[in-house]
Every structure is written in C-alpha cells, then in structure tokens.
Amino acid sequence: MKKQDIPQDESNLQSANMTEMLYVTDENNNYTTAQSIGWEAKKAALDESMALINERIEEAKQNVANNVVSPIIYFMELNKMDLQVLAAYVGKWQWTVKRHAKPNIFKKLSDSTLKKYADTFGISVDELKNFNGK
Numbered sequence: 001m002k003k004q005d006i007p008q009d010e011s012n013l014q015s016a017n018m019t020e021m022l023y024v025t026d027e028n029n030n031y032t033t034a035q036s037i038g039w040e041a042k043k044a045a046l047d048e049s050m051a052l053i054n055e056r057i058e059e060a061k062q063n064v065a066n067n068v069v070s071p072i073i074y075f076m077e078l079n080k081m082d083l084q085v086l087a088a089y090v091g092k093w094q095w096t097v098k099r100h101a102k103p104n105i106f107k108k109l110s111d112s113t114l115k116k117y118a119d120t121f122g123i124s125v126d127e128l129k130n131f132n133g134k
Helices: 040-065 071-078 083-090 094-100 111-121 125-130
Strands: 020-025 031-036
Touching: 040 071, 071 083, 071 111, 071 125, 083 094, 083 111, 111 125
Parallel strands: none
Antiparallel strands: 020 031
C-alpha cells in the first residue's frame, strides 16, 4: 500500500486516541511506516467485538445483581480479562479464582485477598465488597 493511500476512516481506535502502525511504501517504493486510525473493515470488526464485550459485561452485572456470581466476575469482564489472566495477576490458581467467584465464598474472603483483586481491578476493597450489580 502506498503511504498516501492509507485509509483514515473513523473507528474505535480514534475514540481511544490510538492509531495503528502500518508498513507502507513511500514515493520511492521504499518500505516505511505510517499511522492509520482505521478503515471500514477494521471498524466493523472492532464494533462487533466491542458489542460482544459489552454484552458480557452487562450479563456479569446482572448475574451479580441476581447473586449468581460474585463481583469478581463483573470486574474481570469490565477489565477484559479471563480466569487465566486474572489468576496470574492475583497469584492464585484458576480453580481458586473460580471458587472466589461464588457469592457465598466471596463473602468469606479476607481483606488481604480482596485487596489483591481490588488492586488488580484498580478499585478499592470497599468498592469490590459493596458492588451489588445495580
């Protein structure tokens, strides 16, 4: 792709003040890099991905409100993590994090364990403890 032909269609990258680096050719046909805020195909893919992520976040929020899962699941989804990533951040086994996702187990967790989760999510222990999905 020629440098002057790089698409600059609006996308989620632009709203997040991000760009994508592309390898292009300049006027002398030498490879160089250039920035793009996106193009239509990428925008469609990003929009669909964000819609799915937002659905998962909303479902997790409802599950917390219905006492199906603990707030750990909501904040995990909100921070675009999965069990494996969250377990690595808090230094626990995946099965332990999964256990902590149960509301009755979550209520019994120590403040030091909750602090690991809260620090990972960038919130306070009180915010984590008191989140009720509403």
